[in-house]
Amino acid sequence: MSKVISGFSRLDKSQKINWLAEHYFNDSDIAKSILKQYWNEDEKLQKLHDEFIENTITNYYLPLGIAPNFLINNSVYTIPMAIEESSVVAAASKAAKFWYDRGGFKTKVISTTKIGQVHFMYHGNHDHLVSFFKSVKPLLLKDAKPLTKNMEKRGGGILDIELRDKTNEINGYYQLHATFETKDAMGANFINSCLEQFANTFNTEAQKFDDFSETEKDIQIVMSILSNYVPECLVRAEVSCNVEDLTENENISPTEFANKFIQAVNIAEVEPYRAVTHNKGIMNGIDAVVLATGNDFRAVEAGVHAYAARNGKYSSLTHASVENGVFKFWIEIPLALGTVGGLTSLHPLVKLALEMLNKPSAEELMQIVAVAGLAQNFAALRSLTTTGIQQGHMKMHLMNILNQFEATDSEKNALVEHFKTNTVTHSAVVKAIENLRR
Numbered sequence: 280m281s282k283v284i285s286g287f288s289r290l291d292k293s294q295k296i297n298w299l300a301e302h303y304f305n306d307s308d309i310a311k312s313i314l315k316q317y318w319n320e321d322e323k324l325q326k327l328h329d330e331f332i333e334n335t336i337t338n339y340y341l342p343l344g345i346a347p348n349f350l351i352n353n354s355v356y357t358i359p360m361a362i363e364e365s366s367v368v369a370a371a372s373k374a375a376k377f378w379y380d381r382g383g384f385k386t387k388v389i390s391t392t393k394i395g396q397v398h399f400m401y402h403g404n405h406d407h408l409v410s411f412f413k414s415v416k417p418l419l420l421k422d423a424k425p426l427t428k429n430m431e432k433r434g435g436g437i438l439d440i441e442l443r444d445k446t447n448e449i450n451g452y453y454q455l456h457a458t459f460e461t462k463d464a465m466g467a468n469f470i471n472s473c474l475e476q477f478a479n480t481f482n483t484e485a486q487k488f489d490d491f492s493e494t495e496k497d498i499q500i501v502m503s504i505l506s507n508y509v510p511e512c513l514v515r516a517e518v519s520c521n522v523e524d525l526t527e528n529e530n531i532s533p534t535e536f537a538n539k540f541i542q543a544v545n546i547a548e549v550e551p552y553r554a555v556t557h558n559k560g561i562m563n564g565i566d567a568v569v570l571a572t573g574n575d576f577r578a579v580e581a582g583v584h585a586y587a588a589r590n591g592k593y594s595s596l597t598h599a600s601v602e603n604g605v606f607k608f609w610i611e612i613p614l615a616l617g618t619v620g621g622l623t624s625l626h627p628l629v630k631l632a633l634e635m636l637n638k639p640s641a642e643e644l645m646q647i648v649a650v651a652g653l654a655q656n657f658a659a660l661r662s663l664t665t666t667g668i669q670q671g672h673m674k675m676h677l678m679n680i681l682n683q684f685e686a687t688d689s690e691k692n693a694l695v696e697h698f699k700t701n702t703v704t705h706s707a708v709v710k711a712i713e714n715l716r717r
């Protein structure tokens with residue numbers, strides 16, 4: 280049976296599901312009933328989700344958890360996290376509590392500039408292009424006015440446009456490199472619309488520029504698009520306390536803990552293999568909040584990892600020190616986030632997530648997200664340098680294994696109790712279930 284189909288997007292939802300079930304599943308009735316089981320009974324809500332993307336067949340659930348007790352700049356937050364990994368929310372909550380008792384997190388936004396580029400090809404005289412750019416720049420800004428008017432009312436807009444010569448890298452390659460302030464919007468649509476307008480004006484005006492020869496007028500716009508690399512949209516989060524307050528457990532002294540912790544951070548600073556895993560742990564916290572608040576986690580991921588490699592070698596996003604008996608642990612990361620526009624006013628759970636965070640501005644959300652990343656990294660390094668990661672991880676994973684075996688509530692209670700004093704491994708859990716059921 281051919282699996283190629285044309286006009287698929289024009290089929291209605293049931294027809295799409297029927298086609299899929301007939302072509303891909305052994306038991307098409309079971310497949311159909313699973314897909315439909317995840318539909319929302321509220322038709323209006325379901326339609327909303329159907330229309331977020333093309334070819335929706337059902338909903339894909341992720342758990343939405345909350346991590347309370349985050350003290351950030353002396354205010355308490357409960358942070359929403361959408362994530363499937365079992366130990367992440369527990370780790371965030373534990374780190375929040377640990378730092379709640381030690382003064383909490385201190386954060387600040389360092390900068391909020393976003394970037395977009397019109398990439399184009401020009402093979403004429405360089406000076407002619409520079410003088411054309413100078414003469415057309417006011418018009419680039421003027422023609423974009425209808426697009427920027429509202430953003431300007433909110434205090435944002437286009438900050439600058441530069442001509443950048445990239446001909447050393449590709450023959451004839453230049454850019455209009457533009458910077459933007461987008462206030463509480465993530466700004467992707469705003470930036471892309473402005474860039475496309477720049478490209479139009481640039482091309483049209485080139486035809487009229489007297490100093491250009493006929494061939495020089497042939498500027499080829501390759502593309503106009505924002506950059507998800509935002510090293511000038513930076514936020515910092517930090518925790519600190521006296522080393523003697525780093526009481527971890529009875530098996531390790533505060534000084535020993537601080538030293539091991541700093542060694543672990545230093546290793547991630549110099550060793551890319553470790554840095555990637557270290558930063559992955561940070562992104563466990565960051566992505567979960569970014570997703571829960573309806574932001575674009577792919578953009579954040581791409582920008583953060585590029586930043587981690589900004590010095591030519593992939594490195595840790597967090598740093599730690601001890602100076603004069605004070606332990607300090609911090610993160611500085613680029614985050615382009617929005618609290619208006621996009622899904623923020625559409626997805627009911629996103630609205631609740633933002634309300635839970637006291638309807639933050641984009642700058643406030645940047646700080647909360649950075650804290651979630653720092654907390655997650657603290658929790659991971661704390662486990663890694665003391666008990667090892669598997670103890671906590673497998674405890675949380677226990678529930679997944681029990682669910683795989685369809686354990687009843689009373690079986691779950693008994694086995695959770697049992698594994699409070701026994702090491703969780705997959706085989707140990709299987710054996711314990713079997714014993715219990717015997």
Ligand code: MEV
Pocket residue numbers: 364556557558559560561563659660663668
């Ligand atoms: C697992 O999701 C994340 C960790 O591997 C992070 C780390 O190693 O720092 C535990």
